[in-house]
Amino acid sequence: MTTKQRTQQLALWTLVWLITQAIAAFGPNLLWQNNSLLSIAAIAVTLAAGWGMVRANINHLLSLDEMQQRIQLEAMGLTLGLTVIFGLAYSLLDITNVISVDAEISSLVIFMSLCYLVNLLVAQRRYA
Secondary structure, eight states: OOHHHHHHHHHHHHHHHHHHHHHHHHHHHHTSTTOHHHHHHHHHHHHHHHHHHHHHHHHHHHHSOHHHHHHHHHHHHHHHHHHHHHHHHHHHHHHTTSSSSOOOHHHHHHHHHHHHHHHHHHHHHHHO
């Protein structure tokens, strides 16, 4: 498969995962009135779709040339490190009651996404 096809495959798997995530999150209240068995099934489907997305991402990375792989590796590595450091500090702020709000995973996902975007842009500029 070409890089373009791998990119399209990754986009499709990401969309499928996003839809299954929304169904698992909103289904208990909107579709099946808190039926635990259906919630577990929806979460299992989300996990399977997530695994498909991970595999599609790996295939996409393998289809890139060496320079693009290096850029992705640097961006992902720095993002992982910053997310762990920020996430643990954020959790400690919550546990020690320094902040008045609960540490939510959504904040960490937003932080991680923004870090990856910035790190990717910086790495692309550096190697351009």
